[in-house]
Amino acid sequence: MITGAQIRGARAMIGMSIEDLASHAGLSVETVQALENGEWAGETRAMVEVRNTLETHGVIFIASGNQDEGGPGIRLRARSLSDDGIRPENLNAANDD
Numbered sequence: 015m016i017t018g019a020q021i022r023g024a025r026a027m028i029g030m031s032i033e034d035l036a037s038h039a040g041l042s043v044e045t046v047q048a049l050e051n052g053e054w055a056g057e058t059r060a061m062v063e064v065r066n067t068l069e070t071h072g073v074i075f076i077a078s079g080n081q082d083e084g085g086p087g088i089r090l091r092a093r094s095l096s097d098d099g100i101r102p103e104n105l106n107a108a109n110d111d
Contacts, residue, residue, distance in 0.1 A: 039063040
């Protein structure tokens with residue numbers, strides 16, 4: 015499973031509030047807070063919903079490896095070729111938002 019720290023970090027990486035995560039996962043804010051605080055005994059469905067929601071928004075959860083690998087973590091999914099953003103030479107005041 016994932017840790018509370020991974021959930022908090024994933025939300026921060028994608029700029030998602032706890033309220034937004036709860037809404038997208040179909041859970042109460044209190045349940046998500048409990049999961050982030052490591053109080054998830056018996057909340058397996060809730061943990062799965064949170065994980066699925068964050069993965070849908072581009073988060074990849076990294077399982078705990080041995081001590082040399084640094085333990086559990088998160089990262090963002092690589093952008094697809096169709097989501098290249100704006101190339102530097104095309105940046106201007108009209109598309110600066």
